[in-house]
Amino acid sequence: MKKTIAFGTIGEVLVLVHADSSPTDPEWNAYIDAWEAHHATQGRSRLLVCTEGGAPSAAQRHSLDERVRRFGPDTARAAILSESLFARVVTNTLSAMEHARASRFLGPLGESQGPASSRVYRMFARSDLRHALAWLDVSAKREPEIVRCIEQLKAAIENSG
Numbered sequence: 001m002k003k004t005i006a007f008g009t010i011g012e013v014l015v016l017v018h019a020d021s022s023p024t025d026p027e028w029n030a031y032i033d034a035w036e037a038h039h040a041t042q043g044r045s046r047l048l049v050c051t052e053g054g055a056p057s058a059a060q061r062h063s064l065d066e067r068v069r070r071f072g073p074d075t076a077r078a079a080i081l082s083e084s085l086f087a088r089v090v091t092n093t094l095s096a097m098e099h100a101r102a103s104r105f106l107g108p109l110g111e112s113q114g115p116a117s118s119r120v121y122r123m124f125a126r127s128d129l130r131h132a133l134a135w136l137d138v139s140a141k142r143e144p145e146i147v148r149c150i151e152q153l154k155a156a157i158e159n160s161g
Contacts, residue, residue: 002161006153017153018051044075046136053084073119079132
């Protein structure tokens, strides 16, 4: 069976690469387990997601949101690199879940509730890795090895099944 996601760790960053379809539940559960271990080891989560348009299902987003809730928005952060409109919609949904949790029904009046104000999730163009790393508080010195990791993970997906 062809993989839909692959992931690996580069220092403090857990890198996730999505194909253009949603991951299977076993793939997603393996990623969530890796994230748990990563967070326990690092004391915080710095997730870099590179997607061709694939995104977690509603149930998978719920398991993601449960982890963010448990870890806390100050220790969990995800930068999503994609040109996909669907990935943007999913990121906006996750941001809305975060805002709903942080501020009751309507939230404070006058405050931005959009995805750009999210403390956990932020979208970037695929070509904007440097800004994504800065937002994750990851040194730009890691960029070359992160690029290699992304390419290796993409190859693992392409060569699977």
